Amino acid sequence: MAVRVGVLGATGAVGQRFIQLLDDHPTFELAAVTASESSVGRSYRDAAKWRVDTPIPDDVAEMEVVATEPDAVPDDLDLVFSSLPSSVAADVEPDFAEAGYVLSSNSSNLRMAEDVPLTIPEVNAEHLELIEVQRDERGWDGALVKNPNCSTITMTPTLAALDEFGLERVHVSTLQAVSGAGYSGVTSMEIIDNAIPHIGGEEEKMETESRKLLGEFDGSGVELHGADVSASCNRIPTIDGHLENVFAELADDPSVEDVAAAMEAYPGLDLPSAPEQLIHVFDDPLRPQPRLDRMTGEGMAVCAGGIQETAGGVKYNCLAHNTIRGAAGAAVLNGELLVEDGWV
Numbered sequence: 001m002a003v004r005v006g007v008l009g010a011t012g013a014v015g016q017r018f019i020q021l022l023d024d025h026p027t028f029e030l031a032a033v034t035a036s037e038s039s040v041g042r043s044y045r046d047a048a049k050w051r052v053d054t055p056i057p058d059d060v061a062e063m064e065v066v067a068t069e070p071d072a073v074p075d076d077l078d079l080v081f082s083s084l085p086s087s088v089a090a091d092v093e094p095d096f097a098e099a100g101y102v103l104s105s106n107s108s109n110l111r112m113a114e115d116v117p118l119t120i121p122e123v124n125a126e127h128l129e130l131i132e133v134q135r136d137e138r139g140w141d142g143a144l145v146k147n148p149n150c151s152t153i154t155m156t157p158t159l160a161a162l163d164e165f166g167l168e169r170v171h172v173s174t175l176q177a178v179s180g181a182g183y184s185g186v187t188s189m190e191i192i193d194n195a196i197p198h199i200g201g202e203e204e205k206m207e208t209e210s211r212k213l214l215g216e217f218d219g220s221g222v223e224l225h226g227a228d229v230s231a232s233c234n235r236i237p238t239i240d241g242h243l244e245n246v247f248a249e250l251a252d253d254p255s256v257e258d259v260a261a262a263m264e265a266y267p268g269l270d271l272p273s274a275p276e277q278l279i280h281v282f283d284d285p286l287r288p289q290p291r292l293d294r295m296t297g298e299g300m301a302v303c304a305g306g307i308q309e310t311a312g313g314v315k316y317n318c319l320a321h322n323t324i325r326g327a328a329g330a331a332v333l334n335g336e337l338l339v340e341d342g343w344v
């Protein structure tokens with residue numbers, strides 16, 4: 001049976017990816033699109049400055065954009081995706097959860113809250129059980145589930161694969177695409193012929209969210225993983241696809257082949273948006289590259305390469321599509337898991 005879904009912030013950069021990914025989805029049927037007051041009452045085609053490389057689905061183009069409030073959307077929505085600016089989401093998402101809606105949100109507010117599941121389905125699906133704690137503590141009939149930051153999503157599956165060798169410390173340096181800052185986030189004058197060695201708040205997100213994702217759920221909360229994570233974040237002039245250089249210190253002393261095998265064997269999931277193979281490992285030291293490899297697994301896989309032994313562990317590169325696996329695709333996959341596990 002179709003699951004009726006809505007998208008909050010549907011006209012934005014990530015909102016448009018949601019619309020693209022939900023088109024012809026085997027389970028989800030789009031029933032509501034919301035945006036800011038300036039878009040309310042307009043057709044989606046008129047309100048959204050469409051910038052995705054496939055056409056607006058015809059049925060969505062004619063939908064009316066409604067206000068981002070629980071009373072404005074149909075009350076029979078089974079699931080609500082959210083890609084609002086985090087300051088707006090912080091106000092609005094709790095209202096939706098209180099009104100009984102189950103939300104799969106990409107916005108960064110409340111990701112580290114103790115009673116909010118932060119999930120990558122292949123890595124820590126069991127953390128969804130936190131919904132019970134959340135409902136007890138907040139008195140919500142609905143629920144709020146988050147996916148992590150795009151840079152965090154890119155490296156965390158590879159760290160999960162390395163954990164069998166005793167993950168102790170991680171240093172990571174990122175080369176992040178401009179789409180991560182949104183369409184108007186970085187001007188061409190700032191980024192062409194340039195690199196910007198700071199992205200506000202990003203390093204802290206990578207350092208904390210990764211430890212929550214890799215942490216243990218003990219029935220009442222998540223104990224953060226003990227590894228120390230240190231990140232340095234940089235913006236470069238690619239359009240999509242975050243590339244990251246990871247240095248991981250390990251308790252054991254695995255060979256390059258052991259590490260590659262652990263990554264390649266890291267299990268995927270049988271969900272509509274999940275790639276058949278989660279982590280693809282390249283032997284070619286020139287891969288992965290953003291332009292060549294970001295659409296691996298329809299933009300939902302993580303690529304790794306350049307694995308080498310180094311003092312106390314290994315170093316390697318990893319890459320994922322930041323607005324698909326790193327944003328809208330991540331939230332859709334969390335939505336599929338919510339359905340599969342019976343929360344929707």
Ligand SMILES: NC(=O)C1=CN([C@@H]2O[C@H](COP(=O)(O)OP(=O)(O)OC[C@H]3O[C@@H](n4cnc5c(N)ncnc54)[C@H](OP(=O)(O)O)[C@@H]3O)[C@@H](O)[C@H]2O)C=CC1
Binds near residue numbers: 013036
């Ligand atoms: N861009 C990216 O690649 C990534 C973005 N994110 C996160 O996703 C979220 C959305 O980002 P992005 O899509 O780039 O942002 P955009 O600015 O492109 O889109 C924001 C959306 O929210 C709506 N909106 C803005 N203000 C309000 C308001 N006061 N009330 C209701 N709706 C409002 C906008 O509607 P309207 O069109 O009417 O203004 C639009 O639909 C952010 O939290 C961002 O940090 C995360 C990962 C990657």
Ligand SMILES: N[C@@H](CC(=O)OP(=O)(O)O)C(=O)O
Binds near residue numbers: 107149150151202
């Ligand atoms: N900060 C990320 C994108 C982003 O919006 O992340 P978050 O989902 O944590 O707000 C980038 O610049 O590439």
